[in-house]
Amino acid sequence: MSHAVSEAPASTTGSKKKAKPVLSEGKKAERKLGLMLCAPAAFVMIAVTGYPIIYSVWLSLQRYDLRFPAQQKFIWFDNYAAVLTNSYWWTAFGTTMLLTVVSVIIEFVLGMALALIMHRTLVARGLIRTVALIPYGIVTVVAAFSWYYAWTPKTGYLANLLAPGSALLTDKVPSLLIIVLAEVWKTTPFMALLLMAGLALVPDDLLKAASMDGANAWQRFTKVMLPVMKPAILVALLFRTLDAFRIFDNIFVLTNGAQDTSSVSMQTYNNLVKGLNLGIGSTMAVLIFITVAIIAFLFIKVFGTAAPGSDDGGKR
Amino acid sequence: MVMGGAVTTGRKVRWGLVDILVLVFALVPVLWVVSLSFKTKATLTDGSFIPNEWTLQNYADIFVTTEFIRALVNSIGIAIIATVIAVTLGTMAAYAIARLDFPGKQILVGMSLLIAMFPQVSLVTPLFNIERELGLFDTWPGLILPYITFALPLSIYTLSAFFREIPWELEKAAKMDGATPAQAFRKVIAPLAAPGVFTTAILVFIFCWNDFLFAISLTSTEASRTVPAALSFFTGSSQFEDPTGTISAAAVVITIPIILFVLFFQRRIVAGLTSGAVKG
Numbered sequence: 001m002s003h004a005v006s007e008a009p010a011s012t013t014g015s016k017k018k019a020k021p022v023l024s025e026g027k028k029a030e031r032k033l034g035l036m037l038c039a040p041a042a043f044v045m046i047a048v049t050g051y052p053i054i055y056s057v058w059l060s061l062q063r064y065d066l067r068f069p070a071q072q073k074f075i076w077f078d079n080y081a082a083v084l085t086n087s088y089w090w091t092a093f094g095t096t097m098l099l100t101v102v103s104v105i106i107e108f109v110l111g112m113a114l115a116l117i118m119h120r121t122l123v124a125r126g127l128i129r130t131v132a133l134i135p136y137g138i139v140t141v142v143a144a145f146s147w148y149y150a151w152t153p154k155t156g157y158l159a160n161l162l163a164p165g166s167a168l169l170t171d172k173v174p175s176l177l178i179i180v181l182a183e184v185w186k187t188t189p190f191m192a193l194l195l196m197a198g199l200a201l202v203p204d205d206l207l208k209a210a211s212m213d214g215a216n217a218w219q220r221f222t223k224v225m226l227p228v229m230k231p232a233i234l235v236a237l238l239f240r241t242l243d244a245f246r247i248f249d250n251i252f253v254l255t256n257g258a259q260d261t262s263s264v265s266m267q268t269y270n271n272l273v274k275g276l277n278l279g280i281g282s283t284m285a286v287l288i289f290i291t292v293a294i295i296a297f298l299f300i301k302v303f304g305t306a307a308p309g310s311d312d313g314g315k316r
Numbered sequence: 317m318v319m320g321g322a323v324t325t326g327r328k329v330r331w332g333l334v335d336i337l338v339l340v341f342a343l344v345p346v347l348w349v350v351s352l353s354f355k356t357k358a359t360l361t362d363g364s365f366i367p368n369e370w371t372l373q374n375y376a377d378i379f380v381t382t383e384f385i386r387a388l389v390n391s392i393g394i395a396i397i398a399t400v401i402a403v404t405l406g407t408m409a410a411y412a413i414a415r416l417d418f419p420g421k422q423i424l425v426g427m428s429l430l431i432a433m434f435p436q437v438s439l440v441t442p443l444f445n446i447e448r449e450l451g452l453f454d455t456w457p458g459l460i461l462p463y464i465t466f467a468l469p470l471s472i473y474t475l476s477a478f479f480r481e482i483p484w485e486l487e488k489a490a491k492m493d494g495a496t497p498a499q500a501f502r503k504v505i506a507p508l509a510a511p512g513v514f515t516t517a518i519l520v521f522i523f524c525w526n527d528f529l530f531a532i533s534l535t536s537t538e539a540s541r542t543v544p545a546a547l548s549f550f551t552g553s554s555q556f557e558d559p560t561g562t563i564s565a566a567a568v569v570i571t572i573p574i575i576l577f578v579l580f581f582q583r584r585i586v587a588g589l590t591s592g593a594v595k596g
Contacts, residue, residue, distance in 0.1 A: 034418025197590035
């Protein structure tokens, strides 16, 4: 068939046509149209992320506090030294890492279970898929308030049920668990949908053949399904890990960062809104950006070339 | 779909039980907020899952204050404008990515992926200062711009995946049959592309509707504060009043559109989410 199909692979494998020295009129027109159609989107994305990040690096090298604008001064890496020797920063960093790792692991296990349920259930498949989308779609702040009230002594059904009389959200460990619960509830469906798309790629024949050869359900899952699903798993884990690392809404509502439950995003926000310290805030912004880049890099290293955006990436 | 063994009643019952577990998991937190929003002030702290006394007072309370109505107008306006712009720009770019050959396509795809993973908080401090200097702080465009930016990768990915599935040769066929290019587009291509565009619009809208970080950092007054941000500033009608009931009522109101989308467009949303992420 066609143009669309033969073009699609070319788009992801890079343009072999670049090597051609002479371009026909039609090709030239096509290039021009392509560039023109992409220009507005590219411009907005660069203007709103690229420039601020560079500006942020510049700000991070200055002493810049909106309360004392007269003291603005270029101070090289002093802000970085200040942040990196600050125990609050490291506590928040540790908390964020911990929340990310724990919630992504739980989400992956639950998400896989939910994906299998949505894929295989005999009864009410449409209903299950619809209901599973609700946590995905719901406003995070709303969900966070629901959990907050559920765990508030007296008001909440869960607080009364599980630990009558104690205010769990005023202790560090229970608070962190509740934050993980809220994260997991909200994002497991998204994970499950991505995994379900991977599940759909597992050929039924392959499973049947494995079954004939005497593989039990667990062996079929680990030896047949998981390898086929690897690209989908990578995408799901990568997206969720980076998303979990920016956790903000849930913590803001549930504990507002009390008892060392604050995340790096909360710290940056507090610095900006309460401290109005642009120098320190930008330093944190740059550090978070670097951390996220490292996480993404490690993921792609560990999982190899099956990464999205790389050559055989999402095409499967 | 099912391998090994016939579909027995026993299997159905077991799946039914698993399904109920999923339903409870997904719905309980939502129903809890709904329940709170219908409780009277006296019974708010009884901890009962089902209200003992029902009232609509909480809803009446939020709709008499400008605090909530204003935030609702901001939320709706900002989300719709951002969605329209992001989907329009995204459609143009996705069409080019799916159908045309041009230099820099790889870069654009890579850039979208980077932005999809970008830590949004890294932009909060610099954007705060840039918008303050440009006079965009605490205005609608001040929120619409970052929303468009973070919605664009989502639109480009989802739409280009949809566009690749369209049988474009139909366009040629229509032209051969004597249709003008405009007719071919309007009668053949647009109806085929519309579901993808529509799905993308829903996903982008949900994203904008949900945002809290930008909403709370780049606004300071009712002029542009959206509902999620306003919720966190809610106090009762007097400052000594517990805002639980009113927060819950407001929370239910902003959840309604999401529930409607999910109910009516479940299939499309699932298709949109997965095509964008898996097919790349």
